[in-house]
Amino acid sequence: MLPYLANAADIDAAALIGGLKRELPARTAYTEVRFSHMYDHALIARGELEYLGPGQLGKRVDSPYQETTTIVDGEVTLQRGKRKPRQISLERVPELEGFLRGFSALLGGDVAAVQRDFELTSSGDTSQWRLRLAPRDPRLKKRIDAIEVDGSADSARCFSILDADDDASIMLVEGLATATLPEPLTRRKVESACRGGVAAQ
Structure with a gap:
C-alpha cells in the first residue's frame, strides 16, 4: 500500500501526483466517450495518447476514423486520413489547452505546475482516489469547469x-482502455466504471 494513500483522511494530493510521474515517452491506449447536448447519443473514439514532455502531446484516433493530433510549442497539428495537415494555435482550442496543461503536469509529476494552473482538491483512499483540477485561468474557466482524474494506487483510470x-x-486509459463499455451507454454508467464500478452490465 502506498503510504500517502493509507486512508481517505490522510490522502496527500501532492504525493499522489508525484506517484503518477511516467518515464518518457509515456504512452497509453484510450477509449474516449463524449457526452454533448448537441448529439442524441454518446460519441466514442479509440486510439493512443503519447506524452513526450512538457507542452508536447500526441493523440492518435484509430476508430471510428483515423486522425492524429500533435501539440508542440503551443501549435496544434491536425492530420485526418490523407488530408493535408492543418495547423492552429493552441490558444484557439481552450479545452485541448486545459487538458494538455493538466495531463502534462500529472504525467510529469509536476505538483507546482498543477497548483499554478489549477485549484487542486483530492478525495478517496488507496483503492479509489480522485483529483479535481479547476482551472485558474479566467479564459479557460469559461469553457472548462474542471478536469477530474480517477485512479487506484499509482495508476490513473480515467481523465474527464x-x-x-x-x-x-x-x-478511459490504462486497464480500462479496452474494457467493454456499459449498456445503455450513459454518462452515469461510464463515471461509475471510472470510480471502480462494473464496466459492463
Whole structure:
C-alpha cells in the first residue's frame, strides 16, 4: 500500500501526483466517450495518447476514423486520413489547452505546475482516489469547469474534461482502455466504471 494513500483522511494530493510521474515517452491506449447536448447519443473514439514532455502531446484516433493530433510549442497539428495537415494555435482550442496543461503536469509529476494552473482538491483512499483540477485561468474557466482524474494506487483510470455547459469527455486509459463499455451507454454508467464500478452490465 502506498503510504500517502493509507486512508481517505490522510490522502496527500501532492504525493499522489508525484506517484503518477511516467518515464518518457509515456504512452497509453484510450477509449474516449463524449457526452454533448448537441448529439442524441454518446460519441466514442479509440486510439493512443503519447506524452513526450512538457507542452508536447500526441493523440492518435484509430476508430471510428483515423486522425492524429500533435501539440508542440503551443501549435496544434491536425492530420485526418490523407488530408493535408492543418495547423492552429493552441490558444484557439481552450479545452485541448486545459487538458494538455493538466495531463502534462500529472504525467510529469509536476505538483507546482498543477497548483499554478489549477485549484487542486483530492478525495478517496488507496483503492479509489480522485483529483479535481479547476482551472485558474479566467479564459479557460469559461469553457472548462474542471478536469477530474480517477485512479487506484499509482495508476490513473480515467481523465474527464467537464465543460462549463455540462458536456463531458471521459477518457478511459490504462486497464480500462479496452474494457467493454456499459449498456445503455450513459454518462452515469461510464463515471461509475471510472470510480471502480462494473464496466459492463
